[in-house]
Amino acid sequence: MMKTSYGQKTSIVAGILLSALVASKAHAQDWYQLETNKGAAERIRIATADFKPMSSDPSVGEDKHVFDATLYSDLASAGIFDVVSKSQNPQALPSNQSDVHLADWAAAPASASMVAFGNLSVQGGRIVVNGFLDDAKNTQYPQVFTKLYNEEASSDSARQIAHRFADEIITRLGGVPGIAESKIFYVKKDGANKEIWAMDYDGANQHAITHLGAISISPRVSPDNSRIAFSSLDKNGFQIRMYSLLLGRLVNYSSVGGTNVSPAWAPSGQQLAFSSSRTGDPEIWISDPQGSLSHRITSFVGPDVSPTWNPKTGAQIAWISGRSGLPQLYIMDADGSGVARMTDGGYATSPSWSPNGQFIAFAWDRKYGPGAPGGQDIYVMEVATKRWIQLTHEIGRCDFPSWSPDGRHIVFANDPDGAAAHTRIMTMLADGTQRRALSGAGTDMPNWSWK
Amino acid sequence: MTMDANRVSVKGQASGQSRLWKNAALALSLGMLMATGCHKKNSAPPPSALAPSDSGIAPTATISADPLSIDLGQSVVLNWRTTNASSVSIDGIGSVPVNGTQTVSPSASTNFHLVAKGDGGTTDASVRVTVRVPSMPSVPSGEGDMGSDSIFHSHVQDVFFDYDSFTLRADAQTSIAQAAQYLNANPNIKILIGGYCDDRGSAEFNITLGENRANSAKQGLVAAGVNASRIRVVSYGKERQFCTDENEACWQQNRRDQFSIDR
Incomplete structure (x- = not known):
């Protein structure tokens, strides 16, 4: 059922002029053309x-x-x-x-x-x-x-x-607000621990947010920049934590058993989607920002994790599911209905839905497996057509893309040489050009603020 | 004791109330249970109750086993002799000749209980065969004592998984079966199962994959009779590694469920 959309061997070019992402036919392999095709004249x-x-x-x-x-x-x-x-x-x-x-x-x-x-x-x-x-x-x-x-x-x-x-x-x-005042939240390795850090969008002003002395991952800032949801490892496994940037301390978030990871804010700021194994199998759940009123929206054996809301509508969620084996990208309505698989193979993770609702950026290793050629790169898929474009090439393992508020940039984690400790944060335009490092080794999992 | 219990039950019946009826039945069965218990302990039969007549000579019976203790899977020879018996049976084997031998291979420590019946009454004899299930010394059951880590780990061994899989392999199923035997024999022990993944793939997905791995082992133990309330699972995903080289031998070390005593 997926074959038809991929059979055409077409991909999309994410043009960035005036945030209009222009779809055009281009072979995915011709990536060097994409980088030279960008029209300075425009x-x-x-x-x-x-x-x-x-x-x-x-x-x-x-x-x-x-x-x-x-x-x-x-x-x-x-x-x-x-x-x-x-x-x-x-x-x-x-x-x-x-x-x-x-x-x-x-x-x-x-x-x-x-x-x-x-x-x-x-x-x-x-x-x-x-x-x-x-x-x-x-x-x-x-x-x-x-x-x-x-x-x-x-x-x-x-x-x-x-x-x-x-x-x-x-x-x-x-035509759309600039992002020079936006922030990027991320994970910084600190010995055996990982703390949540923040920096300006250009990599300046890097500073620690948490000092928990634990392994904390997956920071997600609320749409109003008031709170960060993330996950920390404690005696009972990974649990969702809520940090108030206004109060400068942890605030209440109730978890009810199991492993709870990968929180994602709804654009309203009134709901969090996350993965929870409180009933045994990891599924996508939704709660309010205090962890209450939680309800499950997926039900299928196998990992379900890494939800991201359509920030434009708040009515759809993309996530990663291992229900058929290797992790694939799926979308569904926020009530769990209308499930559609988006990727046709490989190993897909870490989706991030673009601010205009049109695209999903994610990490994908299309020929995943021991000894397989290629690597894990950042891709952007047009939701309506399932057509995609590869943004990174041969720079090592890439993961955790996150869109800038204006939809013109993507920040991501890059592991240049396979050593996890060397992972750093890079930014690029949404067509894969103007790539540069923002932070040094030992930084990971960036999350761009909503404004 | 038996008599006391019976008397209580009679009193209950006399009152004629239905609730007391229930109590009576309970007391009665309790009394019977106790009677059975007493009966087993005393090898000599209560003469008046069991002897049909005083005319015959009471039977005698002996039973022995060689060896008295075996490892699981080995066999033992039972040897019994009776006199003045017309019918002889051994629990779990059934009717047997009045004198005989039989080779048995019990899967667990067993009391072979022989009952010899004759005109002069009934007598019994028993022998206990101890079966050493590999690595199953019982932990002294003190208050909350869960035994030593080294004994635990020699019986409850970590299991390993195929790439991107949370299905228990054949070798893992064997390990789980052995672990379940030990845990069923040591009900004080609480277990922590940690799920781990190799460092390829994405961090968030690996946490859920590790969760599924730990749950696979939990389900295996529960299916083998270990109470689920004794088991806690925690997924570490790829956040903690046993081995940090980038090769398959190392990755295999990291794709595991680690078992430990949940103190």
Whole structure:
């Protein structure tokens, strides 16, 4: 029954321009073409001027450096811009709308369509940033917007303001909110234990959330960023834990026997889907955020695990089931009806449903088995057609993809050499390009925040 | 004692109430049970009750076994002699000649109880054959004493699984059967079954696979008579490994159910 959709040997290309994922015919093997086919011409060419320091406070130099680097990096990684290399920028440094010479920016070699610029000052413990975005080709009314940030200076404030300014630009030009203020939660190895950590979306600001001295895995942040659900190993096996990011401590979550793992938030934030063996066989259950009102929605012998909700509708759940042997990707309605198998073989795990509801990213080893060629890579499947595209190739074992809030990026875990301790977290655009590492060895299971 | 119990039951009957009827029946059966118990213990028969007449000479009976203790699967020769008996039977074997030998191969320690009947009455004799079930020394049944780990592990051995499978293999079924025998003989012991997976595959799926593996062993033990309430299962998935090399020998070590005393 699965054969027909795969027989065509077609795959989808996840185009990222304006978050429209464009389906087109391409052989799955021709992956090098996918990476070279991406059309730089479709991207907006944007230049970022270094911001002009407007005060003599000794810390302004460092803050300005962080701000400039962060803004550039945010725009470059957004996936919708062709960012002008700073070596091609005009010499003169604009500080505000009155002294910017847009013709210089519009001309070669910068050839910018858009220019971001402004000024930054640190005075009396406050950092003040004045940011501008201009349309370099619109000589009459060039200003797209201007934004003033004025807040208490801290070691992190220059970077966070740069993220917000970048998000504003991305929102205005890209049509959907930027992700520069989003967070990634993950697992960090700590000797024999694993703790839950968090970092900014660009890999900065890595810090521990839990200090439980246990093996904790599968962090999933709530849609409102207030709580993290995860699983910890204790005397009775893995149990779901709930950590309040507002209170900075564990809060109640009741488990009723068995192994309880892989929690997944419904987009409403009012329900959790998870795997529980409280009746003997691991099945998918749904509870409220306190662990109460739980009910089972699958019923079939064999592992059922790793649910993920359709974040667009909240009405469907994708998950992994071993009911027919090797784990496969399935979808069903949130009441357990309408079960459909999505993968036709291999070893499929760790699904993550895209924010627009159209795609499921997952890890797949299509020729799984001892001695089999190939490896475990990240794939994206279009739910409606079951057509898929392979995003990673020959970079080692990949697992745990998680979509960015704008649906343009995917973060995942990569084990480059087969040694589990070397696993790290990487990010890429949803077409597999612009891949880079965010964290070092001993990090795993990333989960991108909902906003 | 027997008489006391019977008297109680008679009193109950006399009162004529149905609830007491029940009590009476209970007391009566209790009395009979006790009577049987007493009867077994005393090899000499109560003369008045069992002797049909005083005319005959009371039979005599002896029974021996060689050897007196065997390992499971070995056999033992029973040898019995009676006098003045007209019919002789051995529990579990049935009617036998008045004198004879028979080779038996009991699967568990057995009391061979011989009853000889004659005109002069009935007499009995018995011999106990101890069967050593491999690795089954009974743990001293002190309060909550679950014995030593080393004895436990010599009888309850870890079982191993095929790749991505939670089905008990033939070798695992043998191990489970042996484990069940030991656990049934030592009802104080509580068991923790840990399910493990090799480090290939995905962490979350492996936790549920390990859960299924541990449950397979649990179901095997329960089917063999071990009470489910004595068994706790925990899946460690691939989070804990016995062996960290990347080869099949090592992966096989990690695809297992580990049994331990749940103290």
